Amino acid sequence: MPVDSADIVVIGGGVSGLSSAYFLARAGKDVVVVEKGTVGGEASGRNGGMISERIDEPALIPMGVESVRLWETLHDELGYPTEFIQQGRLQVAVSEEEMGELFSERDQALRHGVSVDLLDPWEIRDMIPGLSERTLGGMFSPNAGHANPQRSVQAFAWAFQDRGGRLYQNTAVTGIQVADGRVTSVETTAGTIVADVVVAAAGPQTALMAEMVGVHVPVAPARVEILATA
Structure with missing residues (x-):
């Protein structure tokens, strides 16, 4: 039944x-x-x-951009807290290969109108003191955020x-x-x-x-x- x-x-x-x-x-x-x-x-x-534009996957970038936009509205939309905060996302490279991947992702992001910044080791250590001396650089995505x-x-x-x-x-x-x-x-x-x-x-x-x-x-x-x- x-x-x-x-x-x-x-x-x-x-x-x-x-x-x-x-x-x-x-x-x-x-x-x-x-x-x-x-x-x-x-x-x-x-x-x-973690909430981000997913610039590592070109096919998912439009969906990722919409996801970030949507998360900004959910507290008011749902009427209950998600604890979403938009403080950005930092990816760090400790090898030339990883740095090359970040350059590639940066180019993909710019082609899709996504804001990102490539940072040198000194800029990164200003953000995160004590980071490994092996750090060659990184990429900061200011629109990314975090929810509980x-x-x-x-x-x-x-x-x-x-x-x-x-x-x-x-x-x-x-x-x-x-x-x-x-x-x-x-x-x-x-x-x-x-x-x-x-x-x-x-x-x-x-x-x-x-x-x-x-x-x-x-x-x-x-x-x-x-x-x-x-």
């Missing part, structure tokens, strides 16, 4: 899923979010929170619910039903949710969701380390 029905089911309670759900709800859609754990419990709540991952995900969750969205936490997806080439419902540990549109926003586990409808998505998890300084 169905436990709910909606226009759209979003699988994944991280920042991608909840932001998608929020803007869909704002547009007047009836949306349900299904999360197997708690909101922000995986990658969205365990990252550095946990607060941002929770802000989207609350704002989504304020728009009438329903959020099922601790509810895993066990199957996706398809008929005549279209989704008809999503099976979960809490029961069936009837919907004909599904947004798979489950991070690396999106591949598992796609397999349920016979689609191969080449996604895999990767582990990174981040050092927080005072």
Whole structure:
């Protein structure tokens, strides 16, 4: 027996899923979010929170520029704090190869109208005293910033619910039903949710969701380390 029905089911309670759900709800859609754990419990709540134009990937620069612009508005848009601050991003080169990469990224940034500054070692040490003597130079992106991952995900969750969205936490997806080439419902540990549109926003586990409808998505998890300084 169905436990709910909606226009759209979003699988994944991280920042991608909840932001998608929020803007869909704002547009007047009836949306349900299904999360197997708690909101922000995986990658969205365990990252550095860095927001930048992504000038290292030319195809992503327009999206990155729009992302920075959007983050500036989210505190007022959502009505809850994301703790976004815009203090810039510094990339440091300690080899000629890395310096060459920064020159290339600088050229890409300028072609797309993104503001960046190449700095010499002395300018960088003025910003970060005690930096390695091996530093050859760096690049500063003044528009980049940082948001609190946990607060941002929770802000989207609350704002989504304020728009009438329903959020099922601790509810895993066990199957996706398809008929005549279209989704008809999503099976979960809490029961069936009837919907004909599904947004798979489950991070690396999106591949598992796609397999349920016979689609191969080449996604895999990767582990990174981040050092927080005072």
